[in-house]
Amino acid sequence: MNAETTPPKTPYEALGGKEVIARIVNRFYDLMEGEEQYAPLRAMHVPDLGPMRDSLTGWLSAWAGGPRDWFEANPGKCMMSAHRGLGIEKDVAIQWTDAMARAIADCGPEDKDLAKAMAERLDMMAMGMVAE
Numbered sequence: 001m002n003a004e005t006t007p008p009k010t011p012y013e014a015l016g017g018k019e020v021i022a023r024i025v026n027r028f029y030d031l032m033e034g035e036e037q038y039a040p041l042r043a044m045h046v047p048d049l050g051p052m053r054d055s056l057t058g059w060l061s062a063w064a065g066g067p068r069d070w071f072e073a074n075p076g077k078c079m080m081s082a083h084r085g086l087g088i089e090k091d092v093a094i095q096w097t098d099a100m101a102r103a104i105a106d107c108g109p110e111d112k113d114l115a116k117a118m119a120e121r122l123d124m125m126a127m128g129m130v131a132e
């Protein structure tokens with residue numbers, strides 16, 4: 001394939017694929033479990049975060065244009081709707097977004113603009129999940 005026919009990389013590929021996404025997710029939940037400032041966010045989740053580590057890795061991979069396994073296993077499931085009933089308060093949404101921005105920065109996808117865009121979009125989603 002020459003340059004004209006090579007399709008552009010998906011965000012998933014540009015981020016470093018499953019390896020980097022799983023690293024980001026694990027760092028995110030380690031921060032949530034380990035730091036007192038995220039205790040209210042941690043308290044909303046079930047004790048075992050193992051399944052969440054897999055689920056968020058799968059969701060982010062599909063969202064970024066990678067393998068669609070998570071979407072196929074959860075047909076039609078909308079993340080915004082799934083969070084609507086949780087009664088998320090703004091302080092807790094800020095904790096989510098703060099831990100995620102740190103995890104993305106710590107796990108350093110090489111494409112810094114893409115890393116910034118990812119953190120910004122997830123921040124917008126998290127803020128949209130705040131209960132009215």
Ligand code: HEM
Pocket residue numbers: 041044045046052055056059079082083086088092093094096097122125126127129130
């Ligand atoms: C705004 C702050 C957020 C809070 C407080 C929050 C909280 C939660 C909670 C309590 C659960 C249920 C997990 C459990 O039973 O332990 C959950 C599931 C989940 N959340 Fe969030 N969440 C937030 C934002 C987000 C965002 C922005 C995303 C991604 C865009 C996300 C992705 C997920 C995924 C993939 C699941 C698993 C759903 C499943 O496997 O069915 N969350 N979240």
